[in-house]
Amino acid sequence: MKLLHIDSSVLGPHSVSRQVSAAIVDRFRQATPSLDVVYRDLTQTPLAHLSGSHLAAAQGAPAPAELGPDLAASAAALEEFLAAEIVVIGAPMYNFTIPSQLKAWIDRILVAGKTFKYGAAGPEGLAGGKRVIVAISRGGYYGAGSPAAALEHLESYLRGVFGFMGIHNAEFIIADGIQVGPDHREKALAGALQAATSLHAA
Template sequence: MTQLLVLHNSLNPSASASRAMTEAYLTRVRAANPEARVIERDLAADPLPHLPPEIIPSLFGQPAQPGLEAEAAALSDALITELEQSDVIVLGAPFYNFTIPSTLKSWLDYVIRGGRTFRYTETGPEGLLPPGKRVLVFTASGGVYSAGPAAAMDHLVPYLKVVLGLIGLTDIEVVRAEGMKLPDAAATRAAAIARAAALAA
């Protein structure tokens, strides 16, 4: 049975283009594969805490001690298990201040762990997640950052490709709803939602 892990991050649930893309994709998935298991985390409505200092020993492979250290390590383990067991990871990642929302960064901090999701070797870092996973990134921005003079300001897509690649997630597809503050925003949004839904085919 296919399992999807979906992470919502937009602060604007009623008008978010990234959420609209995610919902269009999930609607198509559920229609085509009713048995698919979908795990959804709304990190904007229920954000993860920032990594506490107590988790440091666990990040270096040491046994977690009782108390806050054990709680933080257990949360990290649970989030990593969700990731390990999912076939498709869907990231609703709106473009905030030229990069990902802090809510998504917190999730990444919990799941990127040396010795658990990646390791260093003599030839460089190696991802430890099971192979074959697919990542879909649905992002929206007020301006256009995929090309042109503002492309250098895009610290969202390049960052996600690097950090996800570190843990072995390299099959990444990005759908952008760009120019949401420009005159043709409605048409651009509709086209992006249609592209997102088509990925479920």
């Protein structure tokens, strides 16, 4: 079984989402010692953001030589995703949505003919057999019914993206309020880590 582990926080060891995503992966390792884990840190090895040259190359136009390494990195990121049966993502909220590094990765895996296609009935997801678990950290409180709920564009975006690819049951472990104060941070982290260690991983 293959698991792809993605981290996108810029905070290194101080990151809540990194701690929780690592705990999720540890839970799967304990359940399946032979688990094949591929790790990608999007802050240490970032993917370039899309450009006109990228889009032209995707349509079959000749790619400039200098774009070669990035196209190879894009292909590798897509292959990692396609090969994985489980995908674990650490996703902190930055300015009400996902980090730009994570968006660059999504732009590499949301590919027509690979993870979705258009047919007579509209778009059809092609990656529905995967289990996706996202560790989210948010500085404030953005859950349904909260005063800031309308500013929540992280979980909602990721649900939409993975649903578009046919993954309609993505799981989310959320640590909310980590910037409200030390006590709130400690409580949110402890709750998220407990949820991670309690995951069904058989």
